[in-house]
Amino acid sequence: MGRPPCCEKTGVKKGPWTPEEDLVLVSYVQEHGPGNWRAVPTNTGLMRCNKSCRLRWTNYLRPGIKRGNFSVQEEKLIIHLQALLGNRWAAIASYLPDRTDNDIKNYWNTHLKKKLGTMGAGGDGAGGAEAARTGRSAAPKGQWERRLQTDIHTARQALREALSLDPALPLPLPPAKTEPQQMLMQLPQPAPAPPSQAAYASSAENIARLLEGWMRPGTGSAGKASSGSRSSASAVSGGEGASASHSGTAPTPEGSTGTSKAEDAGPVPAFSMLESWLLDDGMGHGDAGLMGVPLADPCEFF
DNA sequence: AATAGTTGCAACCGCTCCTAA
DNA sequence: CTTAGGAGCGGTTGCAACTAT
Numbered sequence: 557m558g559r560p561p562c563c564e565k566t567g568v569k570k571g572p573w574t575p576e577e578d579l580v581l582v583s584y585v586q587e588h589g590p591g592n593w594r595a596v597p598t599n600t601g602l603m604r605c606n607k608s609c610r611l612r613w614t615n616y617l618r619p620g621i622k623r624g625n626f627s628v629q630e631e632k633l634i635i636h637l638q639a640l641l642g643n644r645w646a647a648i649a650s651y652l653p654d655r656t657d658n659d660i661k662n663y664w665n666t667h668l669k670k671k672l673g674t675m676g677a678g679g680d681g682a683g684g685a686e687a688a689r690t691g692r693s694a695a696p697k698g699q700w701e702r703r704l705q706t707d708i709h710t711a712r713q714a715l716r717e718a719l720s721l722d723p724a725l726p727l728p729l730p731p732a733k734t735e736p737q738q739m740l741m742q743l744p745q746p747a748p749a750p751p752s753q754a755a756y757a758s759s760a761e762n763i764a765r766l767l768e769g770w771m772r773p774g775t776g777s778a779g780k781a782s783s784g785s786r787s788s789a790s791a792v793s794g795g796e797g798a799s800a801s802h803s804g805t806a807p808t809p810e811g812s813t814g815t816s817k818a819e820d821a822g823p824v825p826a827f828s829m830l831e832s833w834l835l836d837d838g839m840g841h842g843d844a845g846l847m848g849v850p851l852a853d854p855c856e857f858f
Numbered sequence: 859a860a861t862a863g864t865t866g867c868a869a870c871c872g873c874t875c876c877t878a879a
Numbered sequence: 880c881t882t883a884g885g886a887g888c889g890g891t892t893g894c895a896a897c898t899a900t
Contacts, residue, residue: 646888
């Protein structure tokens with residue numbers, strides 16, 4: 557909206573935080589609670605902009621943050637969620653409550669992307685992320701969230717038709733599509749929802765619902781959404797990352813999504829190496845630290 | 859031991875969304 | 880209805896630490 561940057565004031569300190577600054581910030585937040593960040597610099601005397609304070613708190617000082625050493629379970633969950641949601645780190649982070657979005661994002665960029673690359677998966681180029689970008693630039697969240705819903709539905713219908721509705725069909729499929737495309741095909745049918753859900757408001761809930769579809773019966777509960785932030789508010793929409801246009805970075809006209817996507821995606825290919833890795837026995841037996849988002853055999857969704 | 863190259867993390871920047879006036 | 884401001888998200892950058900030569 558053309559506003560000048562919030563930190564343009566002179567005298568605003570940048571760069572690494574000192575322990576003293578941390579202390580001041582922590583004491584302030586302990587006393588007043590997080591929020592109203594704009595008031596923080598003035599009330600504390602910190603020479604930092606409000607954004608910087610918020611970031612420091614959420615990414616570093618907030619209690620309960622786990623740092624470093626991502627477990628294999630966490631890794632898999634991140635990869636899977638990334639495929640589902642695209643680069644919607646805040647949404648992904650809401651399923652790993654002791655991890656920050658920044659941490660997850662960094663871990664993805666520095667470790668997982670490489671790892672997936674060596675496994676022959678698309679890594680970041682992976683449609684999820686890519687599409688997340690394109691989707692983001694293509695339409696406001698509200699719109700593409702709804703589009704996602706439509707896209708998924710349309711794609712699944714097309715797929716069913718293509719597969720003659722045979723759920724047991726061994727999925728014959730040629731040269732593996734990109735992982736996110738596979739992921740898309742595996743998306744569970746969104747739980748039946750009242751018309752009001754069209755608003756797609758509470759995305760954390762929706763994500764949980766979405767992921768419930770991945771659960772084998774009786775495998776525990778889907779995650780709770782933790783942060784009440786907007787991150788969760790846009791969670792499901794991220795799924796659009798997996799479904800929205802795959803056509804590079806150019807903004808995509810409205811019409812270009814759904815059906816063509818279904819056609820593009822084609823029938824579900826056999827699991828790739830990555831897929832197998834993601835779905836191997838390690839997953840779904842739940843590491844307590846994770847949000848209990850087990851992943852089921854994708855074939856179940858058809 | 860010194861230097862160059864690489865990696866990983868913390869922080870910043872720019873943008874979008876939401877909401878109150 | 881419009882607009883301005885606050886909050887938050889995702890991408891990118893800067894730099895310290897580490898590794899290879």
